[in-house]
Amino acid sequence: MSGRAWDASYRDDPPPWDIGRPQPAIARLASAGAFAGAVLDAGCGTGENALHVAALGLPVVGVDVAETALATARKKAHDRGLDVEFVAADALRLRHFGRRFTTVLDCGLFHTFDGDERQHYAASLASVIEHDGTLLVLCFSDIGPDVGPHPVSRDELTAAFNPGAGWTVAAVDAERIQTRIHGPDGAPAWLATVKRA
Numbered sequence: 001m002s003g004r005a006w007d008a009s010y011r012d013d014p015p016p017w018d019i020g021r022p023q024p025a026i027a028r029l030a031s032a033g034a035f036a037g038a039v040l041d042a043g044c045g046t047g048e049n050a051l052h053v054a055a056l057g058l059p060v061v062g063v064d065v066a067e068t069a070l071a072t073a074r075k076k077a078h079d080r081g082l083d084v085e086f087v088a089a090d091a092l093r094l095r096h097f098g099r100r101f102t103t104v105l106d107c108g109l110f111h112t113f114d115g116d117e118r119q120h121y122a123a124s125l126a127s128v129i130e131h132d133g134t135l136l137v138l139c140f141s142d143i144g145p146d147v148g149p150h151p152v153s154r155d156e157l158t159a160a161f162n163p164g165a166g167w168t169v170a171a172v173d174a175e176r177i178q179t180r181i182h183g184p185d186g187a188p189a190w191l192a193t194v195k196r197a
Contacts (some may be wrong), residue, residue: 003144011068011101016181017108018045018069020054025138025175025191026107030056034136035192037102039130043109044093047073047084053105054084061099063089092120094129104128104135108177110157111139111150118160126166135161135194138177144188154190168195 014020022030026049029035035058041050044062046069054060054077062084064070067195073086089097091109102126113121125135142151154172170193177189 012022014046014180016117016179019178019180020048021155022048022140023178025189026136027052029136029191034134035103035105036134037130038100039103039105040099040101041105041107042094042125042147043106044073044086045108045114046068047076047086048106049107050084050086051076051080051082054082055080058063059083061085061087061101061104063087063091063097065090074110076129083187085191092117092124094124097128100133102130102133104133106135106137106139108138108140110137110160111152115156118156122160122165122167129196131196133196135167135192135196137189137190137192137194138175139192140177141174141188143174146182147188149190152190153181157190157192161192163197166197169193170195 035053035177039053039058044064047062050060050062067102070086075083075115140151142153147156158169172190172192175189175191179185
């Protein structure tokens with residue numbers, strides 16, 4: 001989907017993935033100390049996850065192609081007194097971003113890409129993550145009832161972040177992802193912890 005299409009999804013009502021708070025799985029990761037150093041939130045949307053991590057005192061940059069979402073994220077940061085940089089950027093083309101991060105978060109972006117795009121996306125992230133940095137991915141899973149759109153198999157996830165491309169998948173755990181269209185338990189998801197070699 002193009003940047004314009006993503007932007008349009010934020011113009012009227014909130015899109016199904018914008019729940020108005022951090023994803024519970026991301027909040028648990030933050031509480032457990034999973035974020036360290038400079039943090040990039042790839043596909044940050046309206047910024048709830050980025051703002052939650054920034055409230056812990058970490059430097060955070062959020063990138064998205066949807067300017068409307070970024071404007072909302074910037075307003076939230078201002079209103080909450082948080083220093084988060086929200087930048088218009090295509091997550092498939094970060095190699096010219098000019099910065100590196102210790103932790104990269106992908107909450108709900110990976111599953112929007114098809115197979116070829118996933119390889120480009122992994123390479124793009126590799127260009128901005130420090131060696132031995134950590135990538136955290138929360139995406140729709142193909143396991144269980146009431147799966148989300150574009151469900152991903154464990155094999156598809158590990159294939160994108162493979163050793164040949166300089167990644168080591170440390171864990172892929174079953175999780176839930178909250179949306180506005182699934183019930184209170186959310187949809188089946190994978191939570192992957194991936195290390196940059």
